[in-house]
Structure formats: C-alpha cells, structure tokens
Amino acid sequence: MNATVTKAISAIGETFPHGFEDTVVFDIMDVGQVTLDRSGVRSGGQSASLTISADAETFAGIINGKLDPISLYLSGQISVSGNLGIAAKLAQRLR
Template sequence: MSEFLEKAAAELNSKLAAADFDGTAKFDIADEGAIMLDSDGARVSDDDADVTLSADAETFQAIFEGEMNPTSAFMTGKLAVDGDMGMAMKLASVLA
C-alpha cells in the first residue's frame, strides 16, 4: 500500500470529521490505488461506491491540499466522475 494513499486517507478523514457526508465515494488514483469514503470515514479500499472520481495522484494531491478546486478539475478534464453526480457535488463541498 502506498504512502500517498495512507496520507490522503488521513487528510480526508480530517476533512470529513466536520462534514455530513452520508453516501459512498471512491477516489481512483492512477497508478496508486483507491480510497473509499463513507459514513465510517476514509480508508484505502476498492469497494463499490455511489460515485467514483478518477484522476492522477498530482491532481488528487492538489485537490486534497486545497490548491485545486474539484469542480475546476472536472471542467478541465483532469478529474473524471462516474456515477451519482449529486453525490460528487456534495463531496466537492466537503473538500473545498
């Protein structure tokens, strides 16, 4: 398991602690693996989810660190979304 995934899951857990996120989402990170988000928090896993967000590690790192807006990443083609778009928008507000 990559150090990047572990660090990203920890960052997501701190962001989710104050949020009301009631669905399931997966971050599919190219050449790294996947992180699941649900009511239990974030963890390294590749389970099925309501929405899957796919991008490279650099894009996800910029989103997690607040350097890139998730909506902008999607609009410029750096972030792909598959599944429940409403859930993706809810998740974007958590990450912002």
Template sequence: MTLDQIEAQMKSRAINFTGLGALVKFDFGGGEALFIDGHSMPPAISRTGGTPDTTLTISAENLVKLAEGKLAPTLAFMTGKLKVSGNMGIALKLANMLED
C-alpha cells in the same frame, strides 16, 4: 505525496465529510483507491469498500491540490483532471465539502 500520506490526511479531516451519506471511491489508477464511507459517523476512510455510489478518477497529485484549495473541483472536472462516474449529485456535494 504518497497514498499513505493522502489517506492519513483524509482521516484527519474525516469529520468534514459528515452528511455525505454515500460511499465515494477515489480511483488513482494502477489499482490504488481510497473510499469515503459517508454512511458512518464519523465518516470512515479506507482503501477497501463496497460498490460506490460515485467514483472520482483523479491523480493523487491533483487530489492533493483539490484538498489544499489550489485546484477548484469544477475546473478539475472541466479540464479532464477529474472524471466522475455514478451519482453526479454526490460528486457536487463532495465538491462543496472540499471547497469549505
């Protein structure tokens, strides 16, 4: 799945991130990233953003698996497929939103 497709899919599900209350960066490496701005209503999905509260480093492939429920966020973190920097509480909140 391309970054454009991932972005479109996240935008179609943006309402799921209501209540996040933070700026989260998904870092795919190679300068590619997506941001969820949970401060706005509905949450905004974009490729640019300010300083994130939490950065999640993950491959695009594994993010798709997370979104499809084929990879549990906790398992991804424990196996090193997902790395978190910044506020861990926000990452846990986001994980719960992805699992719903």
C-alpha cells in the same frame, strides 16, 4: 500499504473527520483506491455511488483545497462516474 495511499487516507480523514453520508471511491491512478463513507476512510475500493479518478498530484491539490474539483472535472483532469449530485455535495465540502 503504499505511502501515497496512506497520505491520502490521512488527508481525507482530516477533511471528513465524521465520514461522508455517501460512498465515494477515490481512484488514484497507478497507485490504488481509497473509500470514504459513513464509517470513515479506508484503503481499497468497493461499489460506490460516486467514483472519482485522478492522478496523485491532482488529488493532493483537491484535498488541500488548492484546486477546485469542478474546474478540474470540466477541464477533463479528473473523471467522475456515478451520481453527479453527490460530486457537487462533496465539492462544496472541500471548499
């Protein structure tokens, strides 16, 4: 597995040790996909209620809490497809 994906899985796992109530796919540009759902976090994508796309550096900033995901979304640095309510809930948890 790609090293960036492995790192992302462990970082997301630390932030969401009990998983997340909805299915979210993190689409790391040019690297791969990571899925977060009730059962936890794993490599690979699937059909999700929310898909967030960004580059690896931006994701790192979001997961470690240094970058505010909503500012990034408004500024066009990340793209979001699916349920924006879930995105807002996720952003809350990342603060």
